[in-house]
Amino acid sequence: MSVTKQIELVCPAGSLPALRSAVDHGADCVYVGFRDETNARNFAGLNFDEAGLAEGLRYAHRAGAKVFVALNTYPQSANWARWTRALDRAADLGVDAVIMADPALMDYARRTHPQLRLHLSVQGSATNHEAINFYHEHFGIQRAVLPRVLALPQIRHVVANTPVQIEVFGFGGLCVMVEGRCALSAYATGVSPNCDGACSPAKAVRWEQTPRGMEVRLNSVLIDRFDPGERAGYPTLCKGRFDVDGHTYYAFEDPASLNALELLPELLRAGVRAIKIEGRQRSPAYVAEVTRVWRRALDACLADSEGFRPSPGSMSALAQLSEGQTHTLGAYDRPWK
């Protein structure tokens, strides 16, 4: 089977230095967001204002890289104009694509900026070709990012049944829930990934040393408790330890990052057109290292997909960057389910 040579490495940037890092280390595309709830990484101190984005665009375009803007949360009736203004801003600055989830915002984009390239965000929860083709027919989306729920044969099937380019996650934080269909954070903290663009927000986190150990809460909810010497990770709700029927364990997911590096040849053969690296909230140094490792692997795999094996060096470099320093194939691997 012929392997497509057209596969893009799509890297995250939460700041201008991170964008430069990604571009310098070989990203084909960098994705960013504005400094508000119009994107799904709405964290304090993160993201771009208009001037920053303009500068980032100049930097990326000079190097031949693209910039995508994520406008991938759901506007409500009362604040609808904030999203359309952000979209107008992105379009006027000449971004290479916008990544969206809300159907009406896509409709607005298609009518107002017909030349603008539209991508369906992972927050759109489209896991099957009928859903993806819905967004293609109505709004002309040219790419869809798949939620982290499909196994490899299922990805192949989606690719074979849609004209839309498929982008999948290769590395980074792992949402164990279907993106766009998770209200756990909203239930515990009132901050909604769908509408506020944040999950398990730092402002709701409370660490407390107790006789039982170091306890961490989101709002009032105890997410985990750590013994002395135990590695205490960020209390993302679904990465906590809970008690089910007398057993205390990671009821949803162990602290681990997604790493699909070893699946690269199969993803290429499946016809996937872009690999996404998660982590707009991460540092420029992190972005540099992940981009460097993935760029090298992607080039090696494109040169010889049959013979490609991830090098031990690249796997250990990625393990160092992983949550809990361990990684998983997630849903790409059926037994994980």
Add this chain to the structure above:
Amino acid sequence: MSALQLALGPLQYYWPRTRITAFYETAAQAPLDTIYLGETICSRRHELRANDWLALADDLASSGKQIVLSSQVLLESEPDVKAMRRLTENGRFLVEANDMGAVRLMQHRVPFVAGASLNLFNAQSLRLLAQLGAVRWVVPAEMSAEDLAAIEAERAFDLQTELLAYGRLPLAYSARCFTARHFQLQKDACEFRCIEFDDGLRLRTRDGEPFLVLNGIQTLSDRVLNLVGELASLPGRGVEVLRISPQAHHTMRVVQLFRDALDGTVSAAQAAEAISELMPAPACNGFWHGQSGMTRVLA
């Protein structure tokens, strides 16, 4: 207020066949206007298969109630998509689309219900769906009264609004089965252990507080949404249908109390008090008040 209709949402849990049948026999007698049927959580569940649900729909339709078939929320495989296609082509019953794929299969062809998992958060999206053939939409579980009122005030097209008014909140869906994980089983060989938990498998925090409920690939709130005390605060226009989500026990008594409250034969406060005795966990209504969903705001 008594013009408000009552709907029974689709069964979220996995119950034995005889129990499901018996449950809907009682539903046929209950003061419900609409009954949603079908397996929306997991395609491996098979106590009732697609044809059994259709046969049940036929039986229940003779009770004079509106029957709606609900589509699966998370589709992963081609068999999932095929099952959704068959559902949308049933030719007799309205279908609740719980994925945009289902919308595509029905648009401009047959009327449909736009389910809560479609994430319709603004009037513009509602208008799009209405143009494609939606006759009703179900409000996302996390939407507040204020946001809903803003939508209802803005829109000028026909579309019934259905609001989840009672039941555990459906909060998340995953490729992974958390019930199987609890038993250290893989999903493909899950032994259908979720059938043992007729109200889901309770998850507590490490300080013993009930928090969530595991139901296969779905995660629900432990606390039970109850808006019976909030009926007076419904937007002045818009909401026409209140949804009650099935639970293991007393569902039809809850339905009756909602009906009584809507008819004014009991006060909302009396109904809330009576229903609190019938709930598997304490009440919550935070989302409705624009707060964290688990919060209980006292009227």
